[in-house]
Amino acid sequence: xxxxxxxxRYLIKTRGQQVTLSCSPISGHRSVSWYQQTPGQGLxxxxxxxxxxxxxxxxxxxxxSGRQFSNSRSEMNVSTLELGDSALYLCASSLANQGDxxxxxxxSGTRLTVV
Amino acid sequence: xxxxxxxxxxLSVPEGENLVLNCSFTDSAIYNLQWFRQDPGKGxxxxxxxxxxxxxxxxxxxxxxxxxxxxxxxxYIAASQPGDSATYLCAVLNYGGATNKLIFGTGxxxxxxx
Numbered sequence: 298x299x300x301x302x303x304x305x306r307y308l309i310k311t312r313g314q315q316v317t318l319s320c321s322p323i324s325g326h327r328s329v330s331w332y333q334q335t336p337g338q339g340l341x342x343x344x345x346x347x348x349x350x351x352x353x354x355x356x357x358x359x360x361x362s363g364r365q366f367s368n369s370r371s372e373m374n375v376s377t378l379e380l381g382d383s384a385l386y387l388c389a390s391s392l393a394n395q396g397d398x399x400x401x402x403x404x405s406g407t408r409l410t411v412v
Numbered sequence: 413x414x415x416x417x418x419x420x421x422x423l424s425v426p427e428g429e430n431l432v433l434n435c436s437f438t439d440s441a442i443y444n445l446q447w448f449r450q451d452p453g454k455g456x457x458x459x460x461x462x463x464x465x466x467x468x469x470x471x472x473x474x475x476x477x478x479x480x481x482x483x484x485x486x487x488y489i490a491a492s493q494p495g496d497s498a499t500y501l502c503a504v505l506n507y508g509g510a511t512n513k514l515i516f517g518t519g520x521x522x523x524x525x526x
Contacts, residue, residue: 339516340501400461406454
């Protein structure tokens with residue numbers, strides 16, 4: 298069974314541009330979460346979607362947004378990119394409503410470099 | 413506010429040694445605790461998931477324990493191999509309201525020397 302698929306794997310963007318990252322969860326999983334990983338801050342929660350609704354958002358500026366489609370695929374968008382947005386962006390999916398029984402499965406991530 | 417700490421930050425051991433990684437958390441109101449492995453530049457691979465009602469879980473050479481009352485978990489790796497070299501992360505899932513997010517520790521970088 299296919300895992301969590303994130304595309305693209307690598308991105309290089311220029312400051313001020315915007316970027317869209319994609320995540321396809323494991324088939325049947327309806328919860329998708331996004332995390333940012335940087336050397337200085339570690340892994341930080343961005344947002345979580347369930348059945349096309351954003352249920353929770355982390356402490357990030359409004360430049361970070363996301364959405365979930367009816368097939369549970371999710372996208373996150375970062376507008377007006379800053380150098381500090383360079384990070385590994387990880388997507389996780391879960392079968393259960395809250396991930397409390399089955400845990401979370403992560404994708405391989407998208408490495409974003411802002412120059 | 414939940415805080416998760418992992419000790420040590422880095423560990424180097426010779427091949428074949430048994431080792432223990434530690435994870436502590438400040439708020440015991442958790443659904444579960446999950447241990448992950450991360451290879452350089454890669455995503456997270458789930459190793460073990462311990463529900464709040466459980467005391468331990470085992471998978472192959474790995475054994476994870478959970479003591480919710482003291483806010484501690486340990487990951488025991490038996491007979492370590494060079495292929496075990498990676499960063500190990502623990503994460504807790506808190507309950508309360510609509511919070512469905514993992515709180516991660518800072519990780520332990522493990523190097524197993526052949």
